[in-house]
Amino acid sequence: MGFVDYQADSGLGIITLADSRNGNRLNRESLTELSQAFNKAIMHDEIRSILLRSNGKNFSLGMDLNFLQSVRGDKSTSVEAVSLYTDLLLKIFESPKPVIALIYGDVKAGGTGLVAACDIVIASDDTTFELSEILLGLIPANVLPFLFSLRIPPQKARYLIMTAKRLTAEEARALNMIDEVYPLAELEKGTKAVIKSLFRAAPFAVAATKDFTRKLLSTTIDEACNLARDTLLELITRDDVSDGIQAFNEGSTPAWFAKCKLSTPLVRIDEDTKE
Structure with a gap:
């Protein structure tokens, strides 16, 4: 992979946007590599959580405009390009494993979508968000x-x-776009x-939480109550739930309790990308 790095570290799948010299802009190659990296993390049984980060002073400046220009003349190519991005966001959102966005610097346009699809957003206080598509005559439809379904009201x-x-980061947190600053x-x-x-x-309970909350987005209150009962x-x-309850009653820890002993730092700002 050239635009995206992936590593597994003590049960954490770390996906790094690694094209910071170009602002980690999104194009066919980076979107494909991001999708492949998420596939690896999701399919790897030892991975408990997934972290999405960047290697530079900015998280992502959005779509590569040259990429957008290159696909606009052919409908099938345009459909492929739009689908690459939309399918990636859906993959992040539907991952049975929790996905954390670790962000710092600028998050613009399509970069905002990557963050919004994640379950937990942790940001430095110098983070900024900007949905700038309208300046180009576009809208951030995908x-x-x-x-707004997950983070902020439509208006x-x-x-x-x-x-x-x-x-700013504090303004974004006030709007519920960031969880911790x-x-x-x-x-x-x-x-x-x-x-x-x-x-x-418990990994199975995390997956159930994600699945349950996703289904709540399109249910009535009656349907939600029935879904809650069934879930x-x-x-x-489940036998492992019984084992977990027994462990707590006995003052011990459930089998799924694990420690994440990372071998490398999580915050990565490469020296050659600093101003």
Whole structure:
């Protein structure tokens, strides 16, 4: 892989946007490599959680405009290009394993979609967001299902899109686009604390949580109650749930409790990408 790096470290699948010299802009190659990296992490049984990060001072400046220009003349090629991005966001969102976005610097346009599709967003206090597609005569249509369905109300999304407003990290957190904000010096520690919590959660319960909340997006209250009943009944009958309850009653730890002893730092800003 040239645009994206993947490594497994102590049960954590780490996916790195590695084209920071070009702003980690998204094109056919990087989208394909991102999809392949997520496939590896999802299919690898030893991976408990997935971390998406960048290797430079910015997370992603969005779509590569040259890539967009190159596909606009042919409908089938355009469909392929749009589908590459949309399918990737759906893959991130539907991953049975929790996906953390670790971000710093600028997150623009299509980069916002990558972040919005993740389950947990942890950012440095210098992070900024900007949905700038409208300046090019476009709209972030494939970002919106993951942004306002999951993070912010539709009317607020309209405001951000029509004005192309640049948000600070604190403004983004106030809008629920970010879950936790840290100074850059504390970002590593804060991220590891979240990972520690995830490694104490039962993997099958995490997957059930993601599946259950996804289904809630398109259900009535009656359907949601029936779904809740069926989901709980299915979980209660599992032997490993019984073992987990017994472990807590006995003061021990369930079998799924694990430690993530990372061999490399999570916050990665390569020296040759700094200004």
